[in-house]
Amino acid sequence: TKRLEGKTVLITGASSGIGRSTAFEFARTSPKDLRLILTARRIDSLRQIATDIQQEVGDGVKILPVQLDISVPDDVRSFVDKLPDEFIEIDVLVNNAGLVKGVAKAPEISEEDMNIMFATNVTGLINMTQAVLPIMLKRNNGEGAGDIINIGSIAGREPYVGGSIYCATKAAVRSFTESMRKELISKRVRVISIDPGQVETEFSVVRFGGDKSKADAVYAGCEPLTPDDIAEVIVFAAGRRENVVVADTLLFPNHQAAATIMHRKS
Ligand code: NDP
Ligand code: 8X3
Numbered sequence: 001t002k003r004l005e006g007k008t009v010l011i012t013g014a015s016s017g018i019g020r021s022t023a024f025e026f027a028r029t030s031p032k033d034l035r036l037i038l039t040a041r042r043i044d045s046l047r048q049i050a051t052d053i054q055q056e057v058g059d060g061v062k063i064l065p066v067q068l069d070i071s072v073p074d075d076v077r078s079f080v081d082k083l084p085d086e087f088i089e090i091d092v093l094v095n096n097a098g099l100v101k102g103v104a105k106a107p108e109i110s111e112e113d114m115n116i117m118f119a120t121n122v123t124g125l126i127n128m129t130q131a132v133l134p135i136m137l138k139r140n141n142g143e144g145a146g147d148i149i150n151i152g153s154i155a156g157r158e159p160y161v162g163g164s165i166y167c168a169t170k171a172a173v174r175s176f177t178e179s180m181r182k183e184l185i186s187k188r189v190r191v192i193s194i195d196p197g198q199v200e201t202e203f204s205v206v207r208f209g210g211d212k213s214k215a216d217a218v219y220a221g222c223e224p225l226t227p228d229d230i231a232e233v234i235v236f237a238a239g240r241r242e243n244v245v246v247a248d249t250l251l252f253p254n255h256q257a258a259a260t261i262m263h264r265k266s
Helices: 017-029 043-057 073-081 111-137 164-183 203-207 212-218 227-238
Strands: 007-012 034-040 061-067 092-095 146-151 189-196 248-251 256-258
Touching: 007 017, 007 111, 017 034, 017 043, 017 227, 034 043, 043 061, 073 111, 092 111, 111 146, 111 164, 111 189, 146 164, 146 227, 164 189, 189 227, 203 212, 227 248
Parallel strands: 007 034, 007 092, 034 061, 092 146, 146 189, 189 248
Antiparallel strands: none
């Protein structure tokens, strides 16, 4: 779509899963004139993704891969300060970086896991938003313009057993998103919440500390969404005309009706 032409899009957690797919989807949708800033800790993966995107769509898409651990507040702030001029005018921020650790229940939750989840999913997302928003608010003579797309989860709407901390982080994202939409009402910044249900990515592999068989069991007998399914909706939301806000979207695969209600084929 022409509506994305000339835009600068920042995606956090672009080295895998939904973030990676979102980078491809933006590039495929607007291959003529687009700038993509891709961030994550795994810089080698980001560079490979940049090469693969460029190979597919050509050099109408300019890509800047940046190594960034979003859970380190000072690094998030200095990341924006260090952006080259060509990439500084961020139009779309996709706050996607996030993770879950374990399935422990209180009182067995490790403090380390709890801190990593909050520092990444909540504090990291808020710090990044606060670093980027001033750039958006300066545009249009201070009228503002831009999109903040926060990736929440069904887990933020419906807490489940063995997910208390992860669910709490995603509920925090949901509250932050909704407050911000109200706070920014006069600024023409679109605040967009996209909440996936079950999507097969590295998410469950990370949850189980690399144990692929435990991760696979999560999806046994199910047909989860693919990260491309979520990417399509993210890019759809960013590509609407300026007066349309795809404010709040919940996405399930066809076998899922709630966080833990799945129809499994035996
Ligand atoms: P993946 O594990 O495949 O991707 C997660 C991404 O987040 C990676 O690129 C990872 O990059 C990045 N990330 C994790 N920690 C950090 C950090 N400290 N600093 C920077 N980047 C970080 O999972 P998904 O694609 O599934 O997850 C993306 C988002 O979607 C998350 O917010 C997740 O909570 C949410 N979600 C996922 C669902 C699912 O079922 N898969 C459902 C609902 C929501 P790297 O390791 O290189 O730093
Ligand atoms: C990921 C979905 O329900 O597995 O956010 O936590 S869930």
